[in-house]
Amino acid sequence: KLYNKPNARDLTLSRSFTVDFNQNTNGRSWPKKVISRKHVLAMFYNNNGVDALLNNDHDKAYAYFKRALQAEPYLMDAYTNLGVMYRRLGHNDFAEHNYLTALKLKPGAHSVLENLAGIYRITGREQLADEIQHTLAIKRRSNPYYHYLLGMQSLEQHQPAEAKSHLRRAIELQAGNHEFYFAMARTLYILGETESSNRYMGLAKKYSRTKSDQVRYQYKLQAYSQLSNNRQQ
Numbered sequence: 001k002l003y004n005k006p007n008a009r010d011l012t013l014s015r016s017f018t019v020d021f022n023q024n025t026n027g028r029s030w031p032k033k034v035i036s037r038k039h040v041l042a043m044f045y046n047n048n049g050v051d052a053l054l055n056n057d058h059d060k061a062y063a064y065f066k067r068a069l070q071a072e073p074y075l076m077d078a079y080t081n082l083g084v085m086y087r088r089l090g091h092n093d094f095a096e097h098n099y100l101t102a103l104k105l106k107p108g109a110h111s112v113l114e115n116l117a118g119i120y121r122i123t124g125r126e127q128l129a130d131e132i133q134h135t136l137a138i139k140r141r142s143n144p145y146y147h148y149l150l151g152m153q154s155l156e157q158h159q160p161a162e163a164k165s166h167l168r169r170a171i172e173l174q175a176g177n178h179e180f181y182f183a184m185a186r187t188l189y190i191l192g193e194t195e196s197s198n199r200y201m202g203l204a205k206k207y208s209r210t211k212s213d214q215v216r217y218q219y220k221l222q223a224y225s226q227l228s229n230n231r232q233q
Contacts, residue, residue, distance in 0.1 A: 041071045042068045042069070042071040042078065043068070044073075044075075044079050045068035045078075046064070046065065046081065049062075049065040052064055053085055058089060062201065065081055074105055079101045080098070080109075082098040083096075083099040083115055087118070088199065095119055099115055099119065103168035110136060113136055114136065116134075117133055143173070144169075144171075145170070146171065148167065148180055149167070150165035150166040150182060151164075151183055158188050160190040161191065162189050171184065178203075178208040178209070181201070181204035181207065182201065185201045185204060188200060204217045
């Protein structure tokens with residue numbers, strides 16, 4: 001989903017904008033980078049195409065994806081979304097072509113590979129689909145953010161013991177990530193392991209990258225410490 005969508009008049013101005021193209025952030029702080037005006041416009045059209053696709057307006061979706069690729073011919077997401085649209089319409093050959101094009105632009109992209117595996121299953125190529133799924137499973141097991149997301153999902157499902165296991169694995173794979181430490185601190189606090197919770201909160205503060213994060217973690221650390229003292233009284 002696109003926030004603060006730029007319009008045609010905005011894109012002709014010389015001033016700069018900050019645009020957030022990601023709705024599902026889970027509170028995370030994502031890195032920023034400078035992109036060209038054409039790329040912004042392409043992402044704008046791509047996001048509108050996704051909205052049209054969700055509303056089952058395939059003609060409008062196609063028009064938006066086409067505009068996106070006219071603005072930025074190498075936008076992987078647009079090819080992926082075209083593949084999704086063609087698959088929904090039953091044009092599996094066109095869907096496969098667009099997925100393969102997306103993979104040429106970004107080899108190994110997980111979401112594209114998953115979609116391609118789906119096409120292989122639909123068209124009876126089970127072995128190719130199994131090979132992709134096996135490769136993705138191996139990659140996920142070695143991806144710290146995969147275990148982090150599993151941990152956050154477990155927390156949402158009120159399963160802190162399971163969350164602790166996933167977060168421990170995430171930290172093993174990528175030490176020094178303040179988000180992992182903060183999630184572990186929350187989990188341990190829920191489990192009643194207050195001393196360990198405070199230790200991980202301190203690590204979250206230590207490895208945080210911004211002053212605002214440091215202030216937030218210091219506040220959390222003080223709050224958790226106070227609550228821990230109240231528990232012991």
